[in-house]
Amino acid sequence: MFLDTFVLLSSNADSGFLSSLNQRLNLGDIIATVVFFTILMLLLKKFAWGPLMGIMDQRAEMIANEIEAAEQSRLDSQKLLEEQRALLKEAHTNAQSIVENAKKQGEAQREELLHTTRAEVGRLKESAALEIATEREKAIAAVREEFVSLSIMAASKVLGKEVSEEDNRALIEETIVKAGEGR
Amino acid sequence: MEHKNPNLDLFGISFNPANILMLFVTCLIVFIIAVLATRKMQMKPTGMQNFMEWIMDFVKGIIKNNMDWKTGGRFHVLGITLIMFVFVANMLGLPFSIQWDGYLWWKSPTADPVIAMTLAATVIILTHFYGVKMLGAKGYFKTYLQPMPFLAPLKIIEEFANTLTLGLRLYGNIFAGEILIGLLATLAAGSFGGFVGAIVPALAWQGFSIFIGAIQAFIFVMLTMVYMSHKVSTDH
Numbered sequence A: 001m002f003l004d005t006f007v008l009l010s011s012n013a014d015s016g017f018l019s020s021l022n023q024r025l026n027l028g029d030i031i032a033t034v035v036f037f038t039i040l041m042l043l044l045k046k047f048a049w050g051p052l053m054g055i056m057d058q059r060a061e062m063i064a065n066e067i068e069a070a071e072q073s074r075l076d077s078q079k080l081l082e083e084q085r086a087l088l089k090e091a092h093t094n095a096q097s098i099v100e101n102a103k104k105q106g107e108a109q110r111e112e113l114l115h116t117t118r119a120e121v122g123r124l125k126e127s128a129a130l131e132i133a134t135e136r137e138k139a140i141a142a143v144r145e146e147f148v149s150l151s152i153m154a155a156s157k158v159l160g161k162e163v164s165e166e167d168n169r170a171l172i173e174e175t176i177v178k179a180g181e182g183r
Numbered sequence B: 001m002e003h004k005n006p007n008l009d010l011f012g013i014s015f016n017p018a019n020i021l022m023l024f025v026t027c028l029i030v031f032i033i034a035v036l037a038t039r040k041m042q043m044k045p046t047g048m049q050n051f052m053e054w055i056m057d058f059v060k061g062i063i064k065n066n067m068d069w070k071t072g073g074r075f076h077v078l079g080i081t082l083i084m085f086v087f088v089a090n091m092l093g094l095p096f097s098i099q100w101d102g103y104l105w106w107k108s109p110t111a112d113p114v115i116a117m118t119l120a121a122t123v124i125i126l127t128h129f130y131g132v133k134m135l136g137a138k139g140y141f142k143t144y145l146q147p148m149p150f151l152a153p154l155k156i157i158e159e160f161a162n163t164l165t166l167g168l169r170l171y172g173n174i175f176a177g178e179i180l181i182g183l184l185a186t187l188a189a190g191s192f193g194g195f196v197g198a199i200v201p202a203l204a205w206q207g208f209s210i211f212i213g214a215i216q217a218f219i220f221v222m223l224t225m226v227y228m229s230h231k232v233s234t235d236h
Helices: A002-011 A017-024 A027-160 A165-180 B017-037 B048-066 B069-092 B113-145 B150-189 B192-232
Strands: B008-010 B012-015 B098-100 B103-106
Touching: A017 B098, A027 A165, A027 B012, A027 B048, A027 B069, A027 B113, B008 B048, B008 B069, B012 B069, B017 B048, B017 B069, B017 B103, B017 B113, B048 B069, B069 B113, B069 B150, B113 B150, B113 B192, B150 B192
Parallel strands: none
Antiparallel strands: B008 B012, B098 B103
């Protein structure tokens, strides 16, 4: 129908072009098709495709934003993690140094304590020795005093009694020897 | 299978009321589907909206295959409308056809050569229009001299060949499908044995026709974008 219209058209080009075309070709259909299609396209653009494209663009934008936000929060958390890690490391170092310090301090204290104790012991020993010496001195002095009084007593006893020269002499000598021994 | 087309003369122009009816039905169905699908739109698409978005992305893919999106974006609406229109038009004649008083009233509008050729010619004229609009008259005529000036006659013939093949391919496929369905239906209506014999091939052919209708709609839009890209982009 269409093709032979073209063929026929070429043979009688001039006479009543439109009417001869009209007889063989449904011009009305052509017009109707174009008009219908155009109207459909415009209506759909207004009522369907336009809004749909709008929402698709909107979604694309939203997704892009979300991705960006996710990336941002990932970076943030990375940074935070890094920070926390550094803090932890620092705390670790701190704790180690504190323990070290405490150890050192304890060592020093122990040393000092030992030192003081040792000094104290020495001092005590010295004072004890000193005391012993003093006591001894005192004891000797006391003994000597006792001895003197004894010898005086003895002498008085001797003087009170009839004692020979020899006896006296022997006594005195013995006393002196004893005194020498007592020293 | 003999049938007549109804005819109506209005303002000295002859119309085929059956074609007008079927075009109207096609437009109505496409419009209803599209509007229903996009009535409640959400950020998270569901159901029909998904389907429509899939079609949009599909057409977008076709366009992107042929030209960059900056020039091709303006043909998106044309492409979606065209693919929906041609697909629905191809489907309409499949379930049944209605003849009244020997006149064929219900059929695929694309099974009519005038309508198929009109669609094709519209597309080709649009490619020329956009070619002049986007490249300028000088750039438009220059495309006829590329790649070699002596190929210009071939290029001019190509334009007519494109129009013819684009329209006749669609028309031929759908018309042939309808004829075969019609034949099988006549066979099935003839006798009980005919019904039994026709039912399996009829089912198979209807399924195949759905496939053909979809493929033809795709090819039509694909070729539209190919021809369009030949006209509007310089690097081809």
